Amino acid sequence: MGWPAVTSEEWVWDPPSDRVGPTRAERSAVGRTYRAALPARLAALDLPISSRVAAQAEEAVAEMRAFDAESTGELASLAAILLRSESASSSQIENLTASARAVAEAEVTHAGRGNAALVVANVEAMVAAVELADRLDATAILRMQDVLLRDTAPHLVGWRAEPVWIGPGGSTPLTADFVAPHHSRIRDSIEDLIRFSARDDLPVLAQTAVAHAQFETIHPFADGNGRTGRALVHALLRAKGITRHVTIPVSGGLLHDRDGYIAALDAYRAGDLEPIVTAFALAGLRAVHHGRLMRERIAAVRDQWQHRVRARRDSAVWRLADALLAHPVVDAATAARQLGISETNVHRHLRVLADAGVLVPTNHHKARRVLWRAPDVLTVMDAYARDVGRRG
Template sequence: MSARDAWPAIGAETLDWESRYAEASALDRFDPRPQTYDAAVPPLIAERALQLSPRTAALARAAENELIRFDASLNDEMTGFAPLLLRSEAAASSQIEHLSASARAILTAEIGDTSKRNATEIVGNTRAMQSALALADELTPASVQKMHEVLMDGTKHTPGQWRTEPVWIGTSARSPVGAAFVAPRYERVSALMEDVMAFARRDDLPVLAQVAVAHAQFETIHPFTDGNGRTGRALVQSMLRGKDITRSVTVPVSAGLLTDVSAYHDALTAYRAGEVQPIVEQMAIASDDAIRNARTLIAQLRDTTTGWRETVRPRTGSQLEKVLDYAARQPVFTAASASADLGIGTTNIYPHLRRLTELGVLKQKAEYKMGQVWRADEVLVALDEFAERAGRRRG
C-alpha cells in the first residue's frame, strides 16, 4: 500500500483545561500553572479511498457472505427468532460497557419492572437497536441522534444532543489532563458527524469494511457525553440493515465482539493511529463468532418449541397456538401485555395460560408490583447460555 493510499492517523490540538467549577480549589491555588491537554483531531473520511490488504479484504468478504446466508437461512422463522436475536444483541452491547443482567430480569424490565437498574438500561439499548433498524434507510446525523435519544431517555446525559463539553478515556474523572485519549473538542462534533455519515451512505465500498470503519470513526468522535459505545454498535446494525446484509434479523455482532473485548478496544486504538486493518478484521471475526453462537441459540429454541407443540398439540390458527408462539418470542409477560400484543381479550387469554402452565410450558409467579407474571423458563435458559458463550474468550 502506498503512502498516498494509507489511512491517516488522527491529529491533535493542545487546548487549555478549564474546570467546571467557577472557583479554584485550594490545590489549584497552590499550583496555579495553566493546565493543557491534547484533544484528537480526526481526519475527514467522507470521500477517502479505503485500501485493504488482500487478507483483510478476503476475511471481510467471507464474513459478509456468511451474514447474508445466515439471514436468509431463517426464512419463515423470522417472527419468532428476530425479537430474541435483537434482545441478545442489545444485551451483549451493554455487557461490553459492563452492564449485565439475566434474561429474566431484562424481560421483566421490558414489561414495566424498573427496580433493577442494569436491566432497565439494557431495555433502553434494545429500544435503541429497534430505532436503529427503523432508521436504516436514512443513515444521517439526525438518525444517530434519534438512536441516542431512545437509548438515554430518562437520563441526565442530554439524550439525542451532541455534547458541549470534553470527554476522555483515562483514570481521572477530574480532568482530561494526562488522559489516554481525549475526543475532539465539542465544536468539531457536528461537522465530523456529517462527514462520517456521508461515508456511511456511500455505495462504492465493501460493506463490512465500511461498517467497521464508520464505527471506529464514530467512536473516535465520541459525539455524546455518554452512551457512545452502545449508540455506535446500534449504528453497526443500522448500516447492516440499510445495506441489505441483514434484511430480516439482527445478527448479534456485539456478542462476537464480547468474545474478546480487549482485541476490540486494541483495534479502535490502532484505528486512531492510522491502522484500518485491525478494526475491519475484528468486525469480521466478531460476525463469524456471532453467527456460530446465534445458530446454537436457534437450534435450542427450535428444539424447545418443537417439544412444546408435541406436548400442547394446538389447533392451527387457534388462540392457544398464538399464545404458545408468543411465549417463545416474549418469554416473560403478564396477561395484560399478552392480551394487548395478541389482540385477545383478557378474559379469553386466561384459560390458555392455565393450560400452558398445567402442561409445564409456562411457570406462573406473583411479582412485586407486577401482579401475576408468566415465564417460559426454557427460552430464558437458552438466552442466558447464549450470553455466557458470548462472554467466553475463544480458546
C-alpha cells in the first residue's frame, strides 16, 4: 500500500479587511474560491518504505546514538555549542543568517536585533522542545512557537486564523504553488499528528521525518513553521531515546542540501514518503560527521589554552575558560554568575584570560558595557556554519 497524497478542498477567501494584502492581485482575489490542502490522517498508518531506505535510516540512528553517547564528560560544553549551531542552521534554512559573534553577543545583552535576535529565539525554542519531549502535545507545540516569536512577532503567536501559502512574490491563495490546510482543520490535524508521533511500533527516524513533513504540510502558524517543525524533530529524537546528552545538528545536515530537503517535502505531499526519510537519514549522518569535527576543534582550542594560560590548576580561571567553550561571549556579571563569585572579583580572572589571548574585551555600544569574547571558539562555530552551508 502506498502513502496517501495530500488532497485538496475548496474554500472562499474571505479575510478580515485589515488582513488583505496591499497588492491588486490580493485585493481582487477576496471572495473568490481557492483550493487548500487536505492532509491524510496518519495516526493508524504504517510506513511503506523499501528495505534500502529503512537500512539507511537505521544506519543514521546507530551513528546518532553513538555520537550522543560519546558526547559526555569533559566537553559537556559541546552540548551548548551544538544547540546554538543547530539553531543557527535551522534559521539559515529560512535564509536568516548571523555570525556566531552576533548571536553570542545578543544572548548576553538581549539588545540584538534582526537575524541575531531571531537565532537566539530559535535557541530558546530548541531548548523548550527538548524540555517538553516527555509531554509532547498541542500545548507543547504552541509553547515552542511562543518561545520562538513572543519577543520578535508576538502578534503571530498561536494557531493561525487565515490562509498561508507558498508561491512566488505577488501570489495569492488562488495562484500559489501550495496552500496549507484551512485554519479550521489545524487542531484536528495536529491531534492526529501527535497520536502518530506517540506510537512506539514504527522505525524512529522514518517516523520523525514523516512527522516533520506532516507538520510542515499542516503549516499551523502564520510564521515560524519551519523552525518550530525542526524543533519538533529534536523533541521526537529525545522522546524516542536517540539523543540524551546533546542536540545533534540535523538542520545542519539538511542545510547541506536545502533544495533536496524542500523537494522531499514536495514529494511527501505528492504521496512519496521515501525522499523525506532519505533526506533525514543523510542529514543525520552529516550531522554526526560535523558534530565530531566540532568536538575535535573545540578540544584543540582547549588544549591550546592549556599552554597559553598561566594559572594554577585549581584556579577559577580554568572554570571560566571551560564556561567560555559553551558561552564564548560574556560580560562581568555573566562571568561572575558562572563562577559563583562577586562581580568585583571576577575581573582579575578575565584579565588573566585576556593576557593569554583567550579573551578580547570590546566596548558594546548598545549594551553600554564591556563584553569579553573568546575568538578561538567563535572561529570554530563560524567554520561549522561555513561547512554545513556548502551545497552538496
